[in-house]
Amino acid sequence: MRIGELAALAGVSTRAVRHYHHLGLLPEPARRANGYREYGLRDAVALARIRRLTELGLGLEEVRDVLADDAGRELREVLVELDEDLARQEAAIGVRRERLAALLRQAEEHGGLPAEGPVSRELAALYGEMARTAAARPGPEPAMAAKEREVLALIETMAEPEAGQRMTGLLGQAAEGPAAMARVYEVYELLDELVAAEPDDPRVARVARALSDCIPDAVVAEMDPRAWQVASGETEEGADGFMAAFFADFAPAQAAAVRRAIGLLAERAR
Amino acid sequence: MRIGELAALAGVSTRAVRHYHHLGLLPEPARRANGYREYGLRDAVALARIRRLTELGLGLEEVRDVLADDAGRELREVLVELDEDLARQEAAIGVRRERLAALLRQAEEHGGLPAEGPVSRELAALYGEMARTAAARPGPEPAMAAKEREVLALIETMAEPEAGQRMTGLLGQAAEGPAAMARVYEVYELLDELVAAEPDDPRVARVARALSDCIPDAVVAEMDPRAWQVASGETEEGADGFMAAFFADFAPAQAAAVRRAIGLLAERAR
DNA sequence: CTTGACCTTGTCGCGACGTCAACGTTTCTA
DNA sequence: TAGAAACGTTGACGTCGCGACAAGGTCAAG
Numbered sequence: 001m002r003i004g005e006l007a008a009l010a011g012v013s014t015r016a017v018r019h020y021h022h023l024g025l026l027p028e029p030a031r032r033a034n035g036y037r038e039y040g041l042r043d044a045v046a047l048a049r050i051r052r053l054t055e056l057g058l059g060l061e062e063v064r065d066v067l068a069d070d071a072g073r074e075l076r077e078v079l080v081e082l083d084e085d086l087a088r089q090e091a092a093i094g095v096r097r098e099r100l101a102a103l104l105r106q107a108e109e110h111g112g113l114p115a116e117g118p119v120s121r122e123l124a125a126l127y128g129e130m131a132r133t134a135a136a137r138p139g140p141e142p143a144m145a146a147k148e149r150e151v152l153a154l155i156e157t158m159a160e161p162e163a164g165q166r167m168t169g170l171l172g173q174a175a176e177g178p179a180a181m182a183r184v185y186e187v188y189e190l191l192d193e194l195v196a197a198e199p200d201d202p203r204v205a206r207v208a209r210a211l212s213d214c215i216p217d218a219v220v221a222e223m224d225p226r227a228w229q230v231a232s233g234e235t236e237e238g239a240d241g242f243m244a245a246f247f248a249d250f251a252p253a254q255a256a257a258v259r260r261a262i263g264l265l266a267e268r269a270r
Numbered sequence: 271m272r273i274g275e276l277a278a279l280a281g282v283s284t285r286a287v288r289h290y291h292h293l294g295l296l297p298e299p300a301r302r303a304n305g306y307r308e309y310g311l312r313d314a315v316a317l318a319r320i321r322r323l324t325e326l327g328l329g330l331e332e333v334r335d336v337l338a339d340d341a342g343r344e345l346r347e348v349l350v351e352l353d354e355d356l357a358r359q360e361a362a363i364g365v366r367r368e369r370l371a372a373l374l375r376q377a378e379e380h381g382g383l384p385a386e387g388p389v390s391r392e393l394a395a396l397y398g399e400m401a402r403t404a405a406a407r408p409g410p411e412p413a414m415a416a417k418e419r420e421v422l423a424l425i426e427t428m429a430e431p432e433a434g435q436r437m438t439g440l441l442g443q444a445a446e447g448p449a450a451m452a453r454v455y456e457v458y459e460l461l462d463e464l465v466a467a468e469p470d471d472p473r474v475a476r477v478a479r480a481l482s483d484c485i486p487d488a489v490v491a492e493m494d495p496r497a498w499q500v501a502s503g504e505t506e507e508g509a510d511g512f513m514a515a516f517f518a519d520f521a522p523a524q525a526a527a528v529r530r531a532i533g534l535l536a537e538r539a540r
Numbered sequence: 541c542t543t544g545a546c547c548t549t550g551t552c553g554c555g556a557c558g559t560c561a562a563c564g565t566t567t568c569t570a
Numbered sequence: 571t572a573g574a575a576a577c578g579t580t581g582a583c584g585t586c587g588c589g590a591c592a593a594g595g596t597c598a599a600g
């Protein structure tokens with residue numbers, strides 16, 4: 001047999017056969033006078049075994065080890081290990097398919113794939129409300145509003161879906177209705193004015209109070225108690241660094257205002 | 271944020287972030303005076319979206335397309351396609367795991383993994399019988415015996431398990447018992463003598479008859495009718511080329527003897 | 541003699557980064 | 571104040587199982 005016949009017999013490519021030679025998986029056979037490799041049934045048997053092992057999912061190195069040791073002991077271990085690996089892969093694929101199915105279902109129920117733009121329908125609704133409010137107000141939209149959208153999107157993409165959507169839901173409840181959202185926008189403008197201020201600017205306290213006043217008591221009562229630690233700066237170094245990034249993205253005076261607002265909310269929660 | 275903080279926030283490596291920059295997935299942010307990249311929450315949002323898409327299994331090129339088009343239409347198509355792909359992978363893994371489980375089960379029932387050495391327990395038994403016969407006979411084992419083992423192993427590794435094991439079972443039945451196997455070994459020696467003979471050597475006919483006489487009528491009756499075509503040379507060019515390799519591995523006179531033996535069996539089958 | 545199907549060796553490419561290398565910057569510590 | 575540890579920068583190579591191509595040599599048939 002020449003290499004093409006051998007390869008066809010085993011159902012692999014000639015390139016693969018040469019590759020196996022190169023890796024030492026399959027011994028190089030004798031050559032004809034013209035340099036062609038000359039194979040016998042022995043080689044077909046060996047190649048078939050290689051192919052069966054690779055089809056089981058073994059890497060070529062593993063196949064070589066198994067063929068070399070030829071003990072049978074090691075093969076069993078490798079196969080068991082391989083099966084565990086396959087089980088993990090299968091589980092991972094299952095998870096991904098479930099998430100895909102969830103995404104596609106959600107996309108059909110209310111158009112809008114969560115993987116892009118606003119994540120959840122709650123957040124999409126909030127974005128819509130903000131857009132309407134901005135359109136109804138004179139002048140350009142406050143820069144703070146855009147930043148707020150970013151923060152919310154980040155929270156939803158990074159936190160567990162449950163927690164993220166709960167938070168968005170709370171905020172949507174806090175700014176429910178055009179009037180409430182209009183007040184929020186006024187606070188955005190106040191925050192915008194702090195962009196170049198010092199952290200000890202007297203306006204910081206007033207903005208913090210205005211921000212706190214935007215949140216109704218019902219919402220404050222349901223907020224995550226861990227949030228109150230943020231005001232004291234405890235979480236800045238710990239956890240996932242999210243809050244650090246959050247505050248670092250603000251101007252100093254803005255960060256101070258937000259921090260103090262959270263402190264006010266903490267007091268109200270008690 | 272510097273790149274390490276961003277990466278930690280999103281749960282990826284800094285290398286991955288730079289990779290995304292390189293591919294144009296994530297825009298290069300402004301640099302500090304020292305050349306460090308400076309990131310904001312915007313980038314964290316973008317990176318989180320990239321990560322979610324890649325975790326769904328999209329390739330980076332696909333992610334870039336999706337982010338660029340931002341239509342949502344295309345994303346749905348990609349996701350559906352991806353789900354089909356995952357389904358295929360899942361099925362393939364399932365098949366592999368089933369085969370693995372079958373292998374391991376068989377290995378426990380009677381030690382000996384089919385992926386190495388003799389394939390089935392029938393063949394292992396046959397090998398054992400051959401070894402005993404060879405030990406009981408004077409002189410070295412005929413070369414033909416080793417070749418026979420190779421052929422049988424090849425058949426079992428390449429054919430469907432069912433057909434291969436049936437064939438081995440038949441042969442085991444044909445050479446059942448020490449006396450029968452001893453007669454087979456005598457035929458092996460006759461075949462060995464033909465290694466340098468011409469195809470028209472008068473011994474060819476006698477060897478063919480001896481070979482045919484080794485197979486009892488009960489076995490002939492159960493053999494695959496397609497085998498009879500082999501004697502006429504019909505299958506040499508068709509099918510999978512296995513028979514071509516089979517005969518090519520013999521010396522010309524040996525091949526002729528086997529072919530004529532099959533012809534004799536075909537007559538007996540009628 | 542050409543054509544086309546085979547064979548030879550050798551090298552690059554893929555996908556999503558990991559992992560040096562060789563160097564500069566910042567920050568903590570003795 | 572020096573040095574070390576821990577960051578950052580760009581660039582290039584390694585991974586895995588071959589596929590694809592280059593640039594030829596060999597062989598049977600028309």
